[in-house]
Amino acid sequence: MFITEIYLLVLLVFMIIAAIIAVEIKSLISSVISLGAVGVGMSISFLFLAAPDLAIVQIAVEVLLLIFLIRATLGREIVSEKGAVTIPLRLLSIFIVLVILGFGIIAFRNLPEFGKPVFSLVPEAPSNSYIQHGLKETGSANIITAVILDYRGYDTLGEATVLFTSLLGALVILRAKTKKNGTKVINHKETKARGGE
Amino acid sequence: MKGMTIIVKTITRWVKLFIFLFGIYVTLTGHLSPGGGFAGGVILACSFILLTLAYGKEYALSRLSLKTAKSLDSIGALIFLLTALIGMWVTNVFFDNVLQKLFPGTDFMLYSSGFIPLYNIGICLKVGAPLFVTFIVMAAMRIRINDKGEREIIQEEEEE
Numbered sequence: 001m002f003i004t005e006i007y008l009l010v011l012l013v014f015m016i017i018a019a020i021i022a023v024e025i026k027s028l029i030s031s032v033i034s035l036g037a038v039g040v041g042m043s044i045s046f047l048f049l050a051a052p053d054l055a056i057v058q059i060a061v062e063v064l065l066l067i068f069l070i071r072a073t074l075g076r077e078i079v080s081e082k083g084a085v086t087i088p089l090r091l092l093s094i095f096i097v098l099v100i101l102g103f104g105i106i107a108f109r110n111l112p113e114f115g116k117p118v119f120s121l122v123p124e125a126p127s128n129s130y131i132q133h134g135l136k137e138t139g140s141a142n143i144i145t146a147v148i149l150d151y152r153g154y155d156t157l158g159e160a161t162v163l164f165t166s167l168l169g170a171l172v173i174l175r176a177k178t179k180k181n182g183t184k185v186i187n188h189k190e191t192k193a194r195g196g197e
Numbered sequence: 198m199k200g201m202t203i204i205v206k207t208i209t210r211w212v213k214l215f216i217f218l219f220g221i222y223v224t225l226t227g228h229l230s231p232g233g234g235f236a237g238g239v240i241l242a243c244s245f246i247l248l249t250l251a252y253g254k255e256y257a258l259s260r261l262s263l264k265t266a267k268s269l270d271s272i273g274a275l276i277f278l279l280t281a282l283i284g285m286w287v288t289n290v291f292f293d294n295v296l297q298k299l300f301p302g303t304d305f306m307l308y309s310s311g312f313i314p315l316y317n318i319g320i321c322l323k324v325g326a327p328l329f330v331t332f333i334v335m336a337a338m339r340i341r342i343n344d345k346g347e348r349e350i351i352q353e354e355e356e357e
Contacts, residue, residue: 139297139310140228148233149316153281153292156316160323164274167327170334171267 004048011048015041028073036066200253209251216244220325227317228310234320241321242328254333263333266326273322280315 015038022034039062046055112118119125130147140146148156200206224237249257284293297311307314 135304138294138313139301139304140313141305141309142228142230142233144231145228145233145313145317146310149313149320150292150294150310153316156320157277157281157292160274160277160320163323163327164270167270167330170331 007048008045011041011045015045029070032066032069032073035069036062039065200256201251205251209247213244213248216240216247220244220321224317224321225314226307228313229305229307234317235324237317238321238324238326239328241325242332245329246332249332258333261329263330266330266333269322270326270330273319273324273326276319277316277323280312280319283312 018034018037018041022031022038025031025034039058043055043058043062046052046058112121117127119127122128130151131143134143134146135141138146138150140150220237220240220243222237223232223240224234227233227237245257245261248260281292284295285291287293287295294311294313297313301311302308
């Protein structure tokens, strides 16, 4: 427990330093990379806090965000390397694919039998308690609704907040009053008067 | 002529009400059968998006204006939050389903699980209205680059 706290402390300091660098540095691409470092630190700290599903979500979102931001900061040019594909390179890629396939087969061996959910193997899993006591405790015949609106109400509140914020963002970006930076707003009638689009 | 052909318009006129009703049904029976607020809200938004596609956006906006849709979005969020706050007010637990604990209904009936149908209605508004607004915003407001290289936003006049 004590060691975990030390790990977390180190990660927190690392994340704070990376966040300060991301805010203060001049170069945009370095700032984006520092932001990615913050995300990786967050993901690892979720792992230490025994929340692997959150860690997976965090790392997936972080990778996607990093790709978006790098694409946005690099501008239009995509740097691509050109060179002849030699036989050793091809053999290496086949070898890597085979290694990943091997790990996949090992992982499939460890999966439970088809039709048997994972939580049936663990007697104290929360899913069992939801299925056994869900109708009695919430009165909802649909157990999924009982989970997302009763047991996991905070998650649904967070999702609703995300929707609200995304709508706000879309409306703010596309509203009429963006006259800065030489952006002109034209009404549809005016466009028609000028001879259509 | 705005919108699509007469065939699409006629079919839309027959079908739109059934899609709308199905959305309401899926929302209201979310605690009994598969479905719920998310699916129901998307179906409701789909009926309006169908109207937009078939008749053009003036017709759809005359049925549900952008301002009303924005208000519905906020009302959905408020229903969700206030219902959650009632639990806090009565038993000091946020998101506590007090109605089910105090007045439990019969299982498998429409009035059963306390606040859960209310949550479903809130989420339905919360999902449906933003989808419609986002679709209209994406369809109605376009950004293009003109000859001089400036950004222009082409936009319908919005009555506030």
